[in-house]
Amino acid sequence: MRAPSFRGLTWDHPRGYRALEAAAATVAPAQGLSIAWDRHPLEGFEAHPIADLAARYDLIVLDHPHVGEAVAHDCLVPMEEVIGADALAALQDAAIGPSLASYRYAGKHWALPLDAASQVMAHDPARVPTPPRTWDEVVALARAVPVALSLSGPHAALTFQSIAASLARGRPQDTFVDPEIGARAYDLMARLMTDATRARIGQNPIALLEAIAQGQDLALVPLVYGYVNYARRGVAFADAPRGDAGIGSILGGTGIAVSRRCTVTDELRAHLLWLMGEDAQRRFIPAHDGQPALRSAWADPEVDRAWDGFYSATCATLEGASLRPRHDGAIAFQTEASALLREGLLAEEAAAPVLARIEAAFARHHIRGTET
Known part of the structure; x- marks a missing residue:
């Protein structure tokens, strides 16, 4: 048979x-x-x-x-x-x-x-022997060594959400983010629009990890999806940075x-x-x-x-990770929100108009009262 x-x-x-x-x-x-x-x-x-x-x-x-x-x-x-x-x-x-x-x-x-x-921290242990624990420490480190945000494809929105989760737990049901928390997360990302971030803005997590593994000019990515495969290739991993609410990361x-x-x-x-x-x-x-x-x-x-x-x-990060929106239309929203974040950050635009456009996109892609 x-x-x-x-x-x-x-x-x-x-x-x-x-x-x-x-x-x-x-x-x-x-x-x-x-x-x-x-x-x-x-x-x-x-x-x-x-x-x-x-x-x-x-x-x-x-x-x-x-x-x-x-x-x-x-x-x-x-x-x-x-x-x-x-x-x-x-x-x-x-x-x-x-x-x-x-x-x-x-x-x-x-x-x-x-x-x-989940999104965790990846770094070159030779250049960053002790990884930063908090977002303030990440910002300070970026003045001394190349630090890049993961912003390609959907990852701009995912990085934004992880930072927001480190500032406050939970999010509204019928909007994407609390306005005050969103503004703080965006402003932190703006502070990390370093030369390294701008140079690697099109690189996905695998490319960023590959850059560290190959000894390129990249010392740390504070939020990038962890790939165990790179742990054997010289990339060191650590829990995601902490904010007011502790470790923030998106599953x-x-x-x-x-x-x-x-x-x-x-x-x-x-x-x-x-x-x-x-x-x-x-x-x-x-x-x-x-x-x-x-x-x-x-x-x-x-x-x-x-x-x-x-x-x-990295297990503590995974244990406390937050979920992304999952409603019908979440993928399209994630794509649009990421593009809006990249455009705003590259243009050095203030948080309020960028977040307003993102909320408008969320309203288009999400039916009020439906599960997220």
Whole structure:
């Protein structure tokens, strides 16, 4: 009898595909199924409608801002129907930070947290042997060494939100940001529009980390999505900078979702549960360049040693990370808000008019009273 066959889509970085492809080659056949994984660029997260991907793939690796769009188009199967409420309850306790909670929307979970990440600090340990702890210390350091903000693509809005989260917890339901907190976050970003920031404004997190790894003229990025792969290449990581409310960071990472076109079999269910289990998360995934989502993996001394202390250096940030807007239209808003922030910062524009344009964009992309 032929094994059930499934097609999946993940992102084109070793952290995104290596463990999944290795599991498809070695674990899935023993479980009685066949999985083929395609890849798309990191930017494909923002560029491609989730409904179109769900029409072509059984399994989709996505990030949490897509869930509102997915629910609006009814293109994913809730995980309550895939692995059951009991398994989800156990995973809720086991997943680090809000990794699983980020995929709960409209009363259901729409993905399993395969990979966990948040914006953390990255630095060259030779140039910055002791990383700054606060935003004031980051600003002071930027006068002495090259410090760059991560502002490419959606990351201008993500950096802004992380800074805002360090200044005050929570945000309004029907607006994007509290005006006073938004102005303070924008002004802090304006103070960090250094020559290094301007020179690297088009570089995504991977390019920024690559620059530090290669010894280019970049000493520190205060907020950049952590990639464990670079810990072995000379990049040091630390918790995100602290503000009045403590560490502020916006959750990243990815989840594995099941499309409506997929026929869920016992074999597939077993594979998904294996991917989220202790053995895969603490051994198989880290051994294949992945970044696990279980708290036990992040706290495992063996895993931490193997990756030069990346997990212990950044786990506090992940535990306290905040969520992005997830409503239908969140991706389009994130793109527009980032462009508005970049334009305003490059032009040295004051906070008020830039934030007014961002709030207008939020109103266009978000229906008042809907879940965010």
